[in-house]
Amino acid sequence: MRFRPAVASGSISLxxxxxxxxxxxxxxxxxxxxxxxxxxxxxxxxxxxSPAMAPxxxxxxxxxxxxxxxxxxxxxxxxRPVAPIQWVATNPASTFSVDVDTGSYANVRxxxxxxxxxxxxxxxxxxxxxxxxxxxxxxxxxxxxxSVTTSISTTPWNPESRLLRIGLRAYDVxxxxxxxxxxxxxxxxxxxxxxxxxxPLVKTALSRLADRLRPDDRVSIVVYAGNAGMVLKPxxxxxxxxxxxxxxxxxxxxxxxxxxxxxxxxxxxxFMKGGVNRIFLATDxxxxxxxxxxxALEALVKSNRDDGITLxxxxxxxxxxxxxxxxxxxxxxxxxxxxxxxxxxxxKVLDEQLSATLVTVAKDVKVQVEFNPAEVKQYRLIxxxxxxxxxxxxxxxxxxxxxxxxxxQVTALYEVMPADAKGWADERRYAPKLTSxxxxxxxxxxxxxxxxxxxxxxxxxxxxxxxxSLMTSAAxxxxxxxxxxxxxxxxxxxxxxxxxxxxxxxxARALAxxxxxxxxxxxxxxxxxxxxxxxxD
Numbered sequence: 208m209r210f211r212p213a214v215a216s217g218s219i220s221l222x223x224x225x226x227x228x229x230x231x232x233x234x235x236x237x238x239x240x241x242x243x244x245x246x247x248x249x250x251x252x253x254x255x256x257s258p259a260m261a262p263x264x265x266x267x268x269x270x271x272x273x274x275x276x277x278x279x280x281x282x283x284x285x286x287r288p289v290a291p292i293q294w295v296a297t298n299p300a301s302t303f304s305v306d307v308d309t310g311s312y313a314n315v316r317x318x319x320x321x322x323x324x325x326x327x328x329x330x331x332x333x334x335x336x337x338x339x340x341x342x343x344x345x346x347x348x349x350x351x352x353x354s355v356t357t358s359i360s361t362t363p364w365n366p367e368s369r370l371l372r373i374g375l376r377a378y379d380v381x382x383x384x385x386x387x388x389x390x391x392x393x394x395x396x397x398x399x400x401x402x403x404x405x406x407p408l409v410k411t412a413l414s415r416l417a418d419r420l421r422p423d424d425r426v427s428i429v430v431y432a433g434n435a436g437m438v439l440k441p442x443x444x445x446x447x448x449x450x451x452x453x454x455x456x457x458x459x460x461x462x463x464x465x466x467x468x469x470x471x472x473x474x475x476x477x478f479m480k481g482g483v484n485r486i487f488l489a490t491d492x493x494x495x496x497x498x499x500x501x502x503a504l505e506a507l508v509k510s511n512r513d514d515g516i517t518l519x520x521x522x523x524x525x526x527x528x529x530x531x532x533x534x535x536x537x538x539x540x541x542x543x544x545x546x547x548x549x550x551x552x553x554x555k556v557l558d559e560q561l562s563a564t565l566v567t568v569a570k571d572v573k574v575q576v577e578f579n580p581a582e583v584k585q586y587r588l589i590x591x592x593x594x595x596x597x598x599x600x601x602x603x604x605x606x607x608x609x610x611x612x613x614x615x616q617v618t619a620l621y622e623v624m625p626a627d628a629k630g631w632a633d634e635r636r637y638a639p640k641l642t643s644x645x646x647x648x649x650x651x652x653x654x655x656x657x658x659x660x661x662x663x664x665x666x667x668x669x670x671x672x673x674x675x676s677l678m679t680s681a682a683x684x685x686x687x688x689x690x691x692x693x694x695x696x697x698x699x700x701x702x703x704x705x706x707x708x709x710x711x712x713x714x715a716r717a718l719a720x721x722x723x724x725x726x727x728x729x730x731x732x733x734x735x736x737x738x739x740x741x742x743x744d
Contacts, residue, residue: 272526275318275326281493285531286328287592289704292631295580296638302601304594304608305375305572305617306331307563308534309556310522310546312338315701316729317525317548319736325701329530332698333590336618339694339726341687343376343616352568353377353611355669357654359677360684363692363718364710367628369681370692371621371673373576373654377569380562380613387423388483388565389441390416392448393470394455395490397432401457404548405524409489410452412521412553416487417448419561427473431466432458441477464504471511478515483565485542489521492529504532508540517610518542519564521556541570541610555726563612569658571608571666574619575601578652582675585624585631587706589695601657604666611658620695622706623651625678631706651675684718690727693719697734712738 273279293301311334318325346354356374392413400406420426426448428439439451470486478484508518518540520533530546537544543564545556556564573596578586600606611617624630656669684692696715699707716734719727 272321274323275329280526282329282526282528283492283531284326284328285534285593286326286330289699289702289706290587290589290592290595292585292587292706294585294632294635295578295583296635299580300575300577300598301586301588301621302573302575302596302598303588303591303619304596305574305611306333306591306594306609307337307611307615307617308334308537308544309338310530310534310544311335313546313548313552314522314528314530316733317546319733319740320548321525322740324737324740327702330698330701331590331593332695332702333594333619335698336590336620336691336694337616339690339730340616341374341618341691343374345376346378349378351667351669352658352660355654355656355671357671357673357677358688359651359673359681360688360692361681362622363684363714364696364707365622367630368622368624369678370684370688371576371623371652372688372691373574373619373621375572375611375615375617375656377563377611377613377615380566380568382419382421382562385562385566385613386482387421387479388425388485389474389477389479390424390426390483391470391474391486392426392428392452393466393486393488393490394428394430394438394452395432395466395488396430396455396457397493398458399491399493399527400524402524405491406455406457408523408547408550408553409521410455411550412547412557413452413487413489414449415553416557416561417445417452419558420445420448425477425479427477428452429466429470429473430455431469435466435469437469437473464507467504467507471514471516474516475514484516485565486516486518486540487521488518488536489523490533491524491527492522492532493527504536505539508536512539512541517567520544522546538609539607541567541607543610543612551725560614563614566613567610567661568613568615570610570661570663571604571606572611572617572656572658573601573606573608575655575657576621576652577655578623579648579650579675580626581648582626582651582678583623584626584628587622589620589622589699591619601655604659604664618691620691623678649675651678689718689720690722693734694730697730697737701737712741 275282311329311331314329315325343356344354346352353375358372360370362368362370394409396406417426420443422443424443425441427441428451430436430438439448442448474484474486518537519542520537522528522530522533534544547553651673654671654673657666659666693715696707696710697712700712712734716731719731722728722731
């Protein structure tokens with residue numbers, strides 16, 4: 208049983224009767240509301256709620272959440288097995304789409320803070336790594352929107368192998384310099400959102416974003432519960448936005464597909480050419496009325512993304528959280544996915560990193576690494592299992608891939624086995640004959656990146672050779688490289704990665720060392736919590 212402060216309901220209540228949504232509005236000043244159709248109308252004039260309907264004062268609420276795996280817990284994840292070892296002789300190229308999402312890390316933190324072991328299917332190691340910032344150089348020229356960095360170290364959990372890190376850093380955009388924004392807040396106010404860590408936290412999160420509005424920005428608010436309706440017409444008035452958010456309360460079932468369609472229609476009606484046109488979907492993902500099939504929702508989002516309206520999904524709550532849907536539709540909507548488990552996380556995503564969330568600097572970003580069989584016997588990519596692409600997809604501009612926002616960083620970590628090492632598996636008896644690589648013995652591998660500019664249709668190519676000398680001179684990881692390796696080991700250990708051998712969570716904590724800054728210090732604390740959960744110490 209968990210104890211959490213209950214948050215008093217706002218003074219807007221949704222009544223679902225005869226297919227209509229009605230809003231009970233207090234006597235406080237309110238922003239303008241608009242009807243959206245003849246069959247779905249928001250009442251402009253309502254009496255204040257009676258005392259019997261008035262919200263009670265905040266109190267300590269007691270409620271229990273069934274642990275993940277229990278029949279009462281309906282959380283859904285799209286977990287993938289740990290990626291297998293690849294032989295360079297037969298599969299020299301590794302291709303994947305970039306991933307700037309961070310939701311998995313925040314969700315893992317929620318499990319650990321609540322005394323639970325995160326299920327392996329909820330852990331995506333690339334999102335754990337990409338939650339943090341590293342010392343990658345800024346791009347020197349905006350015609351190439353991100354810098355590319357490669358580095359190699361020894362592997363803390365395997366003396367035979369090496370770690371190859373590839374880091375991207377996009378150029379930054381200040382609030383004053385970013386394009387003006389046309390934003391639609393799509394808020395789930397169904398009954399499943401009536402928990403302290405759901406709708407009340409949504410209000411806090413979106414209010415943080417509203418505080419960052421410029422006078423030339425516009426925000427609309429759409430809600431859905433049984434049916435969908437517009438609560439706030441486009442406005443640049445921060446106080447009006449926050450007042451409308453503050454009056455929302457939860458009740459009813461969910462018609463998420465209908466809400467998303469109305470949000471797209473709203474964004475399209477106020478479309479800003481050359482600006483940021485984005486929908487922020489805030490929900491637990493528990494769509495139980497209307498379009499409830501993930502594939503159908505994906506089709507809806509995919510059919511609208513080419514209009515230049517992107518989609519960011521913000522996940523909330525537990526017990527019924529549908530992360531599988533949240534991540535997939537954000538990917539298809541050319542946006543990003545974050546999980547909000549606290550007001551601090553809301554500030555990180557929607558305040559500190561707002562430019563990265565809003566402004567896309569490169570789209571359809573793909574990475575391909577080709578390893579030289581003269582230098583590398585085997586390799587594995589740590590994470591990115593659900594971002595893997597076919598080798599031929601790299602040059603195919605019609606294949607969708609991840610986008611990078613202003614200031615975003617992306618890190619990929621390979622574990623590679625030198626050609627003269629024993630390796631993870633025995634030599635093959637009938638191994639194919641190797642041809643002499645173009646790089647000879649001077650290159651360990653070749654890194655290629657493809658991307659499109661935000662308004663471009665044809666991809667551009669960046670290439671970087673990785674000198675073989677970096678592998679022979681590799682030292683133990685230190686600084687940022689040590690921290691990246693520690694986070695990778697933490698994620699892979701939670702996933703049950705057998706290639707870590709005896710490398711433990713305590714070893715990952717020791718590798719991270721003493722860290723400064725709230726987020727890195729918190730990581731060290733989480734390794735202790737995970738260690739306690741796994742060992743019982």
